[in-house]
Every structure is written in structure tokens, then in C-alpha cells.
Amino acid sequence: MEAFKQLKPYYWPVKGWSIFSLLTLIVTTGLGLIYPSMLRRLIDDAISPGNYALVPQLTLMLVSVMVVKAIFSFLHVFSGARFGVSMVFNLRAALYQKLQYLSFPYYDGARTGDLMARLTSDVEAIRLFLSYGMAQLFNIVLMLLFGAGMMFSIDWKLTLATMVLMPFLVLAAFRFETKAAPAFRAVRQAFSGLTTTVQENITGVRTVKSFAREPHQIDKFLERNENYRASNLKTSQIWAKYFPFMELISNLSVVILLGYGGYRVIQNDITLGDFVAFFSLIWFIIGPLWQLGFLINNYTNCKASAEKVLELLNQYVHVKDEPQAISIHKSDYKGHVRFENVTFAYGEKEPALHDITIDAPAGSVIGILGGTGSGKTSIVSLLMRAYNVKNGQITLDGHDIRKVKIENLRAGIATVFQETFLFSSTIRNNIAYGRKDVTQDDIERAAKLAKAHDFIMELPLGYDTIVGERGLGLSGGQKQRIAIARALLTDPRILILDDATSAVDMETEHEIQAGFQEVMEGRTTFIIAHRISSLKRADEIIVLEEGRIVQRGTHEQLIQQEGPYLTTYNIQYGDRPQVSELEVAAAMDGEQMEEVRVSMSASSAETELIRRNPE
Numbered sequence: 001m002e003a004f005k006q007l008k009p010y011y012w013p014v015k016g017w018s019i020f021s022l023l024t025l026i027v028t029t030g031l032g033l034i035y036p037s038m039l040r041r042l043i044d045d046a047i048s049p050g051n052y053a054l055v056p057q058l059t060l061m062l063v064s065v066m067v068v069k070a071i072f073s074f075l076h077v078f079s080g081a082r083f084g085v086s087m088v089f090n091l092r093a094a095l096y097q098k099l100q101y102l103s104f105p106y107y108d109g110a111r112t113g114d115l116m117a118r119l120t121s122d123v124e125a126i127r128l129f130l131s132y133g134m135a136q137l138f139n140i141v142l143m144l145l146f147g148a149g150m151m152f153s154i155d156w157k158l159t160l161a162t163m164v165l166m167p168f169l170v171l172a173a174f175r176f177e178t179k180a181a182p183a184f185r186a187v188r189q190a191f192s193g194l195t196t197t198v199q200e201n202i203t204g205v206r207t208v209k210s211f212a213r214e215p216h217q218i219d220k221f222l223e224r225n226e227n228y229r230a231s232n233l234k235t236s237q238i239w240a241k242y243f244p245f246m247e248l249i250s251n252l253s254v255v256i257l258l259g260y261g262g263y264r265v266i267q268n269d270i271t272l273g274d275f276v277a278f279f280s281l282i283w284f285i286i287g288p289l290w291q292l293g294f295l296i297n298n299y300t301n302c303k304a305s306a307e308k309v310l311e312l313l314n315q316y317v318h319v320k321d322e323p324q325a326i327s328i329h330k331s332d333y334k335g336h337v338r339f340e341n342v343t344f345a346y347g348e349k350e351p352a353l354h355d356i357t358i359d360a361p362a363g364s365v366i367g368i369l370g371g372t373g374s375g376k377t378s379i380v381s382l383l384m385r386a387y388n389v390k391n392g393q394i395t396l397d398g399h400d401i402r403k404v405k406i407e408n409l410r411a412g413i414a415t416v417f418q419e420t421f422l423f424s425s426t427i428r429n430n431i432a433y434g435r436k437d438v439t440q441d442d443i444e445r446a447a448k449l450a451k452a453h454d455f456i457m458e459l460p461l462g463y464d465t466i467v468g469e470r471g472l473g474l475s476g477g478q479k480q481r482i483a484i485a486r487a488l489l490t491d492p493r494i495l496i497l498d499d500a501t502s503a504v505d506m507e508t509e510h511e512i513q514a515g516f517q518e519v520m521e522g523r524t525t526f527i528i529a530h531r532i533s534s535l536k537r538a539d540e541i542i543v544l545e546e547g548r549i550v551q552r553g554t555h556e557q558l559i560q561q562e563g564p565y566l567t568t569y570n571i572q573y574g575d576r577p578q579v580s581e582l583e584v585a586a587a588m589d590g591e592q593m594e595e596v597r598v599s600m601s602a603s604s605a606e607t608e609l610i611r612r613n614p615e
Contacts, residue, residue, distance in 0.1 A: 003303055003306035003307055003310060004306065006306075006310050006313075006314075007091070007126070007306060007309075007310070009090075009094075010087055010090040010091040010094060011083070011087040011090075011130060013090065014082075014083055014086040014087055014090070015083075017079045017080070017082045017083035017086065018079075018080070018083040018130075018134075020075075020079045021075075021076050021079040021080040021083060021135055022135060022138055024072045024073075024075040024076040024079065025076045025135055025138065025139055025142070026142060027072045028069055028072045028073050028076055029139060029142045029143055029146060030142075030146065031065055031068060031069040031072065032069060032143075032284075033146050033147070033150060033281075033284070034062075034065050035062065035065070035066075035280065036150070036276075036277040036280035036281050036284075037150070037277065038058055038061065038062045038065070039273070039276055039277055039280060040154075040271075040273040040274060040276065040277035041058060041273065042054075042055065042058050042273070043271075043272055043273035043276055044271050044272070044273030044274075045273075046058060048271075048272065048273070076135070080131045080132060080135050081131055083130070083131055084127040084128070084130050084131020084132070085127070085131070087126075087127065087130055087131075088123055088124075088126065088127040091123055091126065091309070092119060092123050094313060095118065095119055095123070095309065095312060095313065096119070098312060098313055098315065099115065099312075101317060101320070102315060102317060103317055103318040103319040103320075103386070103387070104318075104319070104381070104386040104387055105318045105319075105346075105347070105387065106315060106318070108346070111192075111196045112196065112199050112200075112203075114192045114195075114196055115312075116195060116199065117188070117191060117192045117195050118308055118309055118312055121188075121191065121305070122188070122305035122306075122308050122309050123305070123309065125301045125302050125304075125305035126302050126305050126306055126309065128298060128301075128302070129298050129299055129301070129302035130302070132298075133295050133298035133299060133302065136291060136295050137295055137299075139288065140288035140289070140291065140292060140295070143284045143285070143287070143288045144284075144285060144288060144289075146284070147281050147284030147285050148163070148285065150281055151278060151281050151282075151285075154270070154274050154277060154278060154281075155264070155269075155270050155274060155278070157264075158257070158260060158261055158264060158270065158278060161256055161257075161260045162253055162256055162257045162260075162261075162278070162282060162285075163253070163285065164253075164256070165249050165252055165253050165256070166249075166253065166285065166289065168249050169246055169249045169250065169253075169286075169289045170289065170292070172242055172245055172246050172249065173242075173246065173289065173292040173296060174296075175242065176238065176242040176243075176246075176296060176297075179238045179242075180235070180238055180296065180297055180300050181300040181303065181304065183231070183234055183235040183238055184235060184297070184300050184301050184304050185304040186231045186234070187228070187231040187232055187235055188301075188304055188305065188308065189231075190224070190227045190228040190230075190231040191228055193224050193227065193228075194221075194224045194225060194227075194228050197220060197221050197224045198221070201217050201221070246289075250286045250289070253282065253285075253286060254282060254286070257278060257279060257282055258279075261275045261278055261279070262275070318387070318388065319385050319386070319387065319388055319406065320406070321405050321406055322402065322403055324403070325403055325404060325405045325406075326399065326403060326404055326405065327404075327405050327408050328396075328397075328399065328404055328405075328408050328409075328412075329408065330408075330411050330412040330491075330492075330493060333396070333397065333412045333493035333494070334362040334397045334493075335360075335362040335363065335396075335397070335412075335493045335494055335523060335524035336360070336361055336362045336395075336396070336397050336398070336524070337358070337360040337383065337394070337395070337396055337494065337524055338358065338359050338360070338394065338395045339356050339357055339358040339359075339379070339382075339392070339394050340357060340392050340393050340394070340395065341355050341356070341357055341391070341392040342355070342356040342357070342382065342389055342391065342392035342393070342394060343355055343356070343389075343390055343391040343392055344378060344382060344387065344389055344390050344391075345390060346387075351390075351547055352375050352378045352547050353375045353378050353379065353382075353547045354546075354547045354548045355392075355548070356375075356379065356392070356547075356548075356549060357549075358379075358542060360524050360526070360540075361524075362397075362524055363521075363522050363523065363524060364524055364525075364539045364540070365520055365524075365525045365527065365537065365538045365539050365540075366524075366525070366526050366527070366538060366539065366540055366541075366542065367527045367529065367534070367535035367538030367540070367541040367542065368380075368526065368527065368528045368529075368535075368541075368542045368544065369529065369530070369532075369535055369541060369542070369543050369544070369564075369565060369568065370543060370544030370545060370564075371545070373546075374544040374545055374546060374547065375544050375546075375547040375548075376498075376528045376544055377418075377498060377528065378547075379526070380415065380496045380498060380526055380528065382394060383401070383413070383494070383496070383526070384409070384410055384413050384415060384496070385401055385402070385406055385409060385410070388402065389402070396409070396494075412492055412493040412494060413492055413493075413494045413495075413496060414434065414487035414488070414490045414492035414494070414495055414496070415487065415496040415498060416480070416483050416484050416486075416487045416496070416497050416498060417483070417498050418498050418499040418528075420476070420479040420480050420482075420483045421483075422467050422474075422479055422482060422483070423467075424466070424467070425466065425467070426461075426463065426464050426465060426466055426467070427456055427459075427462075427463050427464075427465050427467055427482060428440075428443055428463040428464060430467060430482055430486060431443050431446060431447060431463075431482060431485045431486050431489055432486075432489065433486055434486055434487070434489060434490040435489055435490055438489065440463075442489060443463065443485075443489065444463075446485040446486075446488040446489040447481075447482075447485045449484075449485070449488050450481045450482070450484035450485035450488060451481055452478070452481035452482055452484070452485050455478055455481075467479075467482075484497075492523065493523060493524065494523065494524045494525070494526070495520065495523050495524070495525045495526070496525075496526045496528075497525065497526070497527045497528065497529075497534075498528045499528050499529055499530060517537075531572065532555075532565075532568060532569050532572055532573065535555065536555045537555070538554070538555070539554070540552060540553065540554065541553060541554065541555060541558060541565065543558070543563065543564050543565050545564060550563065550564060551563045551564060551565050
């Protein structure tokens with residue numbers, strides 16, 4: 001019951017509907033007991049003595065009782081459903097809110113299919129029990145008490161004889177619960193794995209098809225589907241084992257009633273009306289006990305689902321506001337960012353960053369260059385507090401960012417990620433996502449700066465074009481330009497470009513870079529890139545290797561010293577005879593371009609010499 005105690009904040013505010021449902025259930029159950037009593041009178045007072053004039057009266061009374069019972073039954077079902085739906089509304093809202101504020105460390109290991117199952121099937125299982133199952137368990141108690149009490153009032157000997165096997169029925173029902181609980185938990189885990197597989201396959205359908213891995217995905221799905229089937233079969237075996245036994249006990253109780261009760265009627269110890277009433281009342285005992293197995297099944301389902309839901313609700317939030325966190329409005333930002341001896345690791349892994357120190361004055365442009373896994377994205381992730389710094393500190397205008405409210409901090413930062421995500425909506429809504437008060441002119445200005453306006457206007461519906469789920473229907477470069485426009489529209493004080501032009505061609509990149517010169521004016525900008533052309537105009541370029549800063553300086557300074565930067569520069573521009581002049585122009589000034597042309601010519605001559613004289 002601990003799980004239901006923890007769920008109290010979600011159902012207690014609407015407890016009035018539950019109380020009303022239970023009250024109407026008491027009336028409904030009580031009215032149901034009138035039927036055996038009326039049947040007893042009909043036989044003993046009307047039919048047996050031949051007093052047939054009493055039949056219409058008793059029939060009318062019975063019909064009236066049934067009508068009233070139907071009204072209260074409707075009120076019971078309606079109020080119970082209202083309670084369940086209202087409770088689930090509160091619970092699902094709390095779950096979704098929790099998902100919004102969970103930190104990146106949680107999502108690093110979370111599975112989308114599992115989270116979807118918790119918000120749908122698990123929440124639904126809780127609703128079914130709290131709105132229906134709980135009331136039925138209460139109804140079982142009422143029917144047992146009322147039914148047994150009425151049977152004892154008629155004949156206590158026949159009551160004891162009829163109920164002699166009932167303890168075995170109760171024992172079997174509880175034994176079923178102990179076996180069913182882990183089985184249903186396994187079913188839910190298997191279902192979660194199944195939904196995760198389907199979700200991943202749909203999300204990555206292009207990757208699947210590009211590698212012709214449809215057979216592999218089918219085999220993977222069949223494996224998960226087989227696991228789900230096996231879990232359900234195991235549960236069915238438990239049902240098949242216990243329910244026939246429970247049915248046998250129930251039928252034996254009826255046999256005892258028919259045999260012993262019939263004998264008592266023959267001996268004139270009880271009347272025929274008593275016997276018929278007894279036969280009706282026995283189902284007030286057997287019926288609820290029969291339902292006990294189903295309700296236990298409902299309960300175990302609900303319990304397993306509640307545990308999974310509470311696991312999410314109680315999930316620790318790694319990154320959150322400190323009690324004394326300060327508020328800084330975006331307009332008050334200057335944008336001076338400092339990394340002071342920052343060391344960071346993901347969980348228990350080796351540090352991704354070692355003793356990082358960066359000083360980015362307000363309005364400066366910091367370029368970050370490094371290979372895969374060098375820690376580039378980790379730096380900007382720490383700046384926006386996707387994770388908390390382990391050692392050292394990051395300050396914004398002199399304030400430790402851990403002491404600034406997260407909402408205020410991120411309101412002044414706009415990020416364009418390498419992996420672009422667009423919502424299933426119009427292009428207009430995607431660009432305007434970061435701002436509430438925005439005009440069409442603002443949207444178009446941002447799109448023009450991102451060099452997206454022209455291709456948008458070529459689409460049939462322009463800015464009203466639906467881009468499709470995750471932006472499908474647009475090229476990678478088009479999606480990236482929309483993402484850049486979305487970031488620019490927020491008018492950030494700090495702009496983070498995480499390889500933001502990786503999916504566009506060199507010509508478009510050159511145009512976007514030109515547009516950035518206006519955008520970055522007065523803003524602190526961090527540019528992560530693999531292309532030297534994106535970093536060339538940075539005030540300082542940080543070169544990373546294995547989480548450590550190995551070089552730093554301007555483009556002109558780094559190009560004059562041996563190291564990873566010069567190596568990257570030569571790979572991109574010096575050692576490729578086929579490099580285009582447009583690509584060179586995007587990276588260099590006129591004098592540098594002439595130098596590279598000479599280098600290209602020398603490299604071409606050397607290549608031709610090697611071709612002719614291999615030795």
C-alpha cells in the first residue's frame with residue numbers, strides 16, 4: 001500500500017467523487033439484497049398459500065426497487081469514473097512536468113518507449129483500479145457482510161454448511177495474487193521493451209533502410225515480441241491453474257446448498273421460500289469471491305504500474321535551482337563568461353574535461369576546435385547547465401552559474417545543435433518557438449540572417465509549410481538554417497553554435513558566416529566547428545585534445561605554430577589540390593588565398609612527380 005500512499009497528492013484533491021461513489025455503492029448493494037427477500041415473500045406468502053392477489057403488488061414493489069437501484073448504480077459508475085479521470089489528469093500532468101525538469105543525466109540513459117509506456121498504459125492501469133477496482137473490493141466486503149448476515153437470519157445451520165469451503169476459495173485467491181504480481185510486472189517490462197523497439201525503428205527508419213537492415217529489425221522485433229508473448233503465456237498459465245480450482249470450490253458450495261438445503265425443505269425445517277432466497281443469496285457470497293481473483297489481478301497491475309510511475313516521479317533532479325538562487329533578466333546580461341579550472345566527468349567515467357580555463361569577455365567570439373570526444377560539446381553543455389560542474393566554476397558576469405536560476409540563465413542563451421530537431425508544425429512556429437511575442441517581420445528577419453528565407457518562400461505554403469515529424473521533408477542544411485533562425489530570433493546575449501553549419505554547403509556556410517557578423521555584434525559567441533572557415537574570425541580559438549586545452553590563440557597566431565590547428569588547416573586547405581577557390585575564399589583573406597593557391601600548385605606538382613617517379 002506504500003505506492004498508493006505516495007500517490008495521495010494526486011487523488012486526494014478529488015476524493016469527494018470517490019466518497020460519493022462509495023456511498024451510492026452502499027445504497028446499490030443494499031437495494032440488491034431486497035430481491036431475495038421479495039422472492040422469499042412471493043413464494044411463502046403468495047404462491048404457496050394461493051394468495052395470488054399479492055403477486056402484482058410484490059412485482060410492482062420489485063420493479064420500483066430495481067429502478068431506484070439502477071439510478072444509484074448510474075451515480076456510482078459516473079462518480080467513480082469522474083474520480084478516476086480527474087486523478088489520472090493530475091497524475092499525468094505531474095509526470096509530464098517532471099519530464100520537463102529532469103536533467104540531461106537522466107535522459108542519457110532513458111528509453112523513449114519506456115517513458116511513453118509510463119505516461120499511457122501504466123497511468124491507465126492505475127485509473128482502472130482506483131476508479132473501478134477499489135470500489136469493487138469495497139463492494140465485495142459489503143456483499144459478504146450483507147449476504148452472510150441475511151443468510152444467518154434465515155438459517156444459521158444451512159449458512160455454515162454452505163460456507164464451509166469458502167476459506168479455501170479465499171486462500172486460493174490470495175495465493176493467486178502472490179504468483180500474479182511478479183508475472184504482471186514481467187509483462188509490463190516486456191511491453192516496455194517492445195514499444196521501445198518499435199519507437200526506435202520508426203525514428204531511425206532512414207538509417208535502417210540505408211543499411212538494408214530491415215531483416216535485422218524484424219528479427220529484433222520478433223525477439224522482443226516473443227518475450228512479450230512468453231510473459232503473457234506465463235501469466236495465462238497462472239490463471240489456468242488457479243481459476244478452475246476457484247470455480248470448483250464455488251460449484252461445490254452450490255452442490256452443498258442444493259443437497260443439504262433440499263433435505264431441510266423436505267424435512268420442513270425451512271420453507272421453500274427460504275431455500276430459494278438462500279440460493280439467490282449464495283451468489284452474493286460466491287460472486288464477489290469469484291471476482292476477487294480478477295480484482296487482485298487489477299490490483300497487482302495497478303501496483304506494478306504505480307511503482308514504475310513513482311520511480312519516475314521520485315527521480316532525482318541532478319540540475320536544479322539552489323534555495324538562494326538569484327534572478328538575472330536577459331536584458332541585464334553583459335555576457336562575460338569565465339571557466340575557472342573546470343574538471344568534469346559523466347557519472348563514474350573518466351573526466352571529459354581537465355582543468356579548463358577560458359575567459360570570454362562580453363561580446364567576444366570563442367572558437368572551439370577538436371576531434372570527436374575531445375570535450376567540445378561538454379564545454380557548452382556545462383555553460384547552459386545541462387550538467388553541473390564537478391570541480392572549478394563557471395561564472396557569468398561574475399556570478400557562479402550554479403547560483404543563478406536555471407530559467408533565467410538559459411533565457412539569455414541560444415544554442416544551435418549539430419543534430420537539428422524540428423517540431424511537427426509549420427516553419428513559422430518552429431522559428432518562433434523560443435519567443436511568445438513575435439511578429440512575422442521578426443521571423444523573416446531571422447530567416448534572412450540564417451539564409452533560410454529564400455528556400456522557405458519557394459515552398460508551396462511558404463512559412464505555413466508543415467515540416468513533418470522531426471523535420472522530415474527538408475534537407476539537413478535546410479533544417480539547420482531553420483534552427484539557426486530559431487536561435488537568432490530569441491535575441492540571446494550568449495550564442496552557442498555547436499557545429500551549426502556542418503550540414504550546409506560551403507557557399508551557404510560563407511553566406512551564413514557573413515550574416516553572423518551582424519548577429520554576433522555585442523553578443524558573446526561560442527563556435528564549435530570542424531571547419532577552420534567557421535573559426536577564422538574568432539577572438540580566441542581553443543584547441544582541445546582528450547578534454548585538455550592544447551593550443552589557444554587567434555587564427556593568425558595558431559597558423560604560425562606547429563600543432564593540431566595547423567595540421568587541421570593543412571588537411572582542409574593545404575594538402576588538397578582539388579580544393580575549390582570558393583572554399584578557400586570562405587576561409588581566408590586575399591593574401592592568404594594567394595598563398596594557398598601557391599601551396600596548391602606546389603602540391604599538385606609534387607603529386608604529379610610522385611605519379612611519374614614512384615621510387
